[in-house]
Amino acid sequence: MRLILTIFILSYCISASYGQYDLENLSEQYKNLKNYTLPKPLVNYKDIKLTGGLNASTAYRPLIGNDQNPLDYQINTQVVLSYKKIAIPFNYSYTNGKSIVSLNGPNYKLPSFENFGITPTYKWAKVHIGHSAMSFSKYTYDGLRFKGIGTELNPGKAQLKFFYGNLFKKSITDYAFKTNFEDPFKRKTIGISLGYETQLDHIHAIVLKADDRIFDLIQSPENIPEENTVLSLKIKKSIIDSLNIESEFSYSGYTPNGSEKYEEIATGNTTYNMLGLFIKRPSSIYGSAYHVFLNYPYNGNQVSLKYENISKNYNSLGTFTLLNNIERLTIENLYTVKEKIKTNLEIGFRKAPYTIGTAESKLEFIGKLRANYPINDKVNLTLNLSNMQNRQRLYHQSLHSIAVDSISMNLVKFNSNVSFQYILDEEKNTSFNANLFYIKNTSTENQQLLINQSINHSLGATLNFQTTLKEKNIVQASYSHIRTINSTNSTTILNPSLSYTHAINDKMNYMSLLAYNVSLAESNSSSGIINNNTAQYKITKTTSANASIQILITTTEFAYQIKDLQFLIDFSQQF
DSSP states (O other), X not given: OHHHHHHHHXXXXXXXXXXXXXXXXXXXXXXXXXXXXXOOOSSOGGGEEEEEEEEEXXXXXXXSOTTSOSEEEEEEEEEEEEETTEEEEEEEEEESOEEEOOSSSOOEEEOOEEEEEEOOEETTEEEEXXXXXXXXXXSSBEEXXXXXXXXXXXXXXXXXXXXXXEEOOOOOOOOTTOSOOOXXXXXXXXEEEEEEEOSSOEEEEXXXXXXXXXXXXXXXXXXXXXXXXXXXXXXEEEOSTTOEEEEEEEEEEEESOTTSOOOOOSOTTSGGGGGGTOOOOTTOEEEEEEEEEEEEEETTEEEEEEEEEEOTTOOOTBOSSOOOSEEEEEEEEEEEETTTEEEEEEEEEEEEESSTTOSOEEEEEEEEEEEEEEOSSSEEEXXXXXXXXXXXXXXXXXXXXXXXXXXXXXXXXXXXXXXXXXXXXXXXXXXXXXXXXXXXXXXEETTEEOTTOOOEEEEEEEEEEEEEOGGGOEEEEEXXXXXXXXXXXXXXXXXXXXXXXXXXXXXXXXXXXXXXXXXXXXXXXXXXXXXXXXXXXXXSSSEEEEEEEEEEEEEOSSOEEEEEEEEEEEXXXXX
């Protein structure tokens, strides 16, 4: 019994001592845990931001013919994922095609289109992946879209721009009635721009090389592979007293038919070998382009002296609206009269050919004038005059200025317009606008004027009146009258319209448009009525949806016909 009692007492003492040790250990661990701080995560999720937007729409046209899909849909998204100083923009666009219904022409559908690009950016570094665009200079590469890779590095005074991929064809041919945009080749292109810039001066050396790689042996006069190499040097220098000189010198080797056999060059050390980057073929031609600009600011104004010379054979597959075979010298003055009237006057001389394809040229006076005169707080007057010649990208229109994807180019020889704006009541947003214009132009194709193309003379006027009624309801009435005359035909277009927007509540608006279009031509006349009813609903501060019904009715001497009926749903989300 005494032995058992002894064992019990010893067991109790041992357990008590261990229990005391455990309690002391737990207390010490609690103190350590209380003072313990978690390590900082590698990525702070609060610094991650997502901005941008998403837009999706679908249109159903039940009256489209059996050979076309009556359902059109598209999606466009631009999202930027950013973390501290790192930004990654995502761009994606897709459409299954677009149905085009014209007032007095055939209906057609444009092909599908897909575009995807990523542009990661960190401080002075930017990378282009997929579909993207950059710009080097006016004579070399100027904003055409490419599919490939590229980079822009600007760590300080040094600068590098580079891209490699397929340059999309710059053809300005009207694709309205074609069902396939693809050419039987890929335009493999590499572009490099090396520069050194300070706050006042810069110098850039540019190389652009583009070759059409044939993957389809079937060719046509419209689809002939081309080759091009362009070398350029661009300089800007501040001389004295803010006098700046800017110049660019470019040299181009261009082959309109890249399927020809290679032609040996006897004088390999001449500039014709383009530093070994250009393959000379029988059809190859060489050209130069350069300009020198002197600019001097004074008393808040500015005066410039400009000289430009672009030879007949100069061509670059990286530009879209470049005029060649031209030489001009002008002086430009930006001047403010009595601190109110802002003017831009440029006058000089140009030496240009009489007609495309001839060596004969003429010297002619050129100039442009833009003046803006705010008569008072309610009345504003603007004047534009120009015969400088510029290429203009136009979208064909069906009715009531509805832009479509059919593109053509115009060479504007003379442009003039007078715009008048009168604000009747600022609180009610009531205003009246009038614009009178005259344009003299001719169509262009593939950067060459059509020799037998007649010149168009367009004279017209547009009037617009807008006012806000009670409860923020807006009424807008407009009228346009355009007459176009050429050597073969004359056309007059009359287009009155009336629209009404009603704010049902803070989230929902309703808009109704009624327009009438009359096209009077010597050979063919037509007219049509368009009615568009749209409901806009703001779901949240960043989410909205629209639904609309549009109907196009063509009218003849004997009957009315519904030519187009469209049901459209549009969804938009901002992040």
